[in-house]
Amino acid sequence: MKRALFFIILIALPFSVIAKVAQPNEDPQIEQRMKNLTEQLRCLVCQNETLADSRADLAEDLRKQIREQMKAGKSDKEIIAYLTDRYGDFVLYKPPVKATTYLLWFGPFVFLIGGTILLYRFVRRRREMIHEEPLTPDERKQAEEILRSA
Amino acid sequence: MNKYLLIPLGLFMVLVAVFFVVLLRGKDPHLVPSALINKPAPEFHLTELGDPAKTFSPQQLRGKVWLLNIWGSWCVACREEHPVLIELSRSGAVPIYGLDWKDKREDALSVLEELGDPYVLNLSDFDGRVAVDYGVTGAPETYVIDKNGVIRYKEVGQLTHENLQQRILPLVGELNK
Numbered sequence: 220m221k222r223a224l225f226f227i228i229l230i231a232l233p234f235s236v237i238a239k240v241a242q243p244n245e246d247p248q249i250e251q252r253m254k255n256l257t258e259q260l261r262c263l264v265c266q267n268e269t270l271a272d273s274r275a276d277l278a279e280d281l282r283k284q285i286r287e288q289m290k291a292g293k294s295d296k297e298i299i300a301y302l303t304d305r306y307g308d309f310v311l312y313k314p315p316v317k318a319t320t321y322l323l324w325f326g327p328f329v330f331l332i333g334g335t336i337l338l339y340r341f342v343r344r345r346r347e348m349i350h351e352e353p354l355t356p357d358e359r360k361q362a363e364e365i366l367r368s369a
Numbered sequence: 370m371n372k373y374l375l376i377p378l379g380l381f382m383v384l385v386a387v388f389f390v391v392l393l394r395g396k397d398p399h400l401v402p403s404a405l406i407n408k409p410a411p412e413f414h415l416t417e418l419g420d421p422a423k424t425f426s427p428q429q430l431r432g433k434v435w436l437l438n439i440w441g442s443w444c445v446a447c448r449e450e451h452p453v454l455i456e457l458s459r460s461g462a463v464p465i466y467g468l469d470w471k472d473k474r475e476d477a478l479s480v481l482e483e484l485g486d487p488y489v490l491n492l493s494d495f496d497g498r499v500a501v502d503y504g505v506t507g508a509p510e511t512y513v514i515d516k517n518g519v520i521r522y523k524e525v526g527q528l529t530h531e532n533l534q535q536r537i538l539p540l541v542g543e544l545n546k
Contacts, residue, residue, distance in 0.1 A: 263507075264506065280496075280501060284501060304404060305405065305503070306404060307403070340373070
């Protein structure tokens with residue numbers, strides 16, 4: 220009997236560990252929101268990392284605060300506003316569209332359109348520059364002979 | 370020669386000139402511009418490092434120009450900065466308040482005992498909440514706060530003789546007028 224109990228405990232032991240790992244004490248919905256949001260945010264310490272990936276101390280603090288605010292029912296928008304109020308637009312990987320970033324957002328399209336117009340004008344001008352002289356009757360006869368022999 | 374062909378060359382030259390000027394200015398691109406300049410310094414209530422029974426709020430410093438220095442006993446650069454702070458506090462030019470960031474009380478106190486205490490007061494921000502409100506990205510950082518409780522300047526990194534003489538002390542003088 221004692222032996223059987225021992226084996227049962229021995230077998231059950233690893234499962235208790237698994238149960239602990241598989242059961243995060245956080246709300247999965249909030250965790251999913253956390254993941255989506257922090258992937259769009261920049262860590263202020265290692266600036267090429269997102270807030271989701273960074274292991275920096277400050278990033279951990281920020282994640283903790285974001286999680287708390289989500290639990291308090293704040294929307295993603297409100298949380299982003301909270302962060303940009305303190306750290307500026309720099310925390311956003313995707314910069315907002317506003318007066319200072321117009322060039323960033325629309326510059327490429329301006330260049331694309333400008334380049335297309337230049338290319339179009341250039342090609343048209345070249346077409347005008349090349350004059351095709353019509354063949355003389357002699358040349359036409361010669362050409363027809365070549366075509367026939369081929 | 371088609372004159373339109375010169376347009377890309379002209380644009381390229383402008384780009385080169387822009388990059389060159391920015392490069393020569395030698396600013397560190399990693400420095401995050403503070404979003405809080407010319408905004409009211411965030412309110413907080415923190416316990417004092419020296420006497421945890423007492424709490425402090427920036428409201429108490431209305432009418433004064435003061436510096437808020439973010440530091441921690443774990444921060445090597447803060448240790449390097451320390452002699453400059455000591456000198457500044459001896460000169461009496463401006464009161465320095467410390468925000469002891471993500472630290473342990475005993476560690477912070479032992480550093481102050483070892484290196485001297487340039488602070489009028491130190492505030493314990495051990496969970497880093499107030500630092501986030503101030504947009505701190507690392508230590509040391511120093512804020513200049515005016516008589517109306519507005520942040521007027523932020524130095525990211527160490528205070529040195531140069532940036533004290535060139536920027537901070539002139540600004541403090543002006544704000545004290």
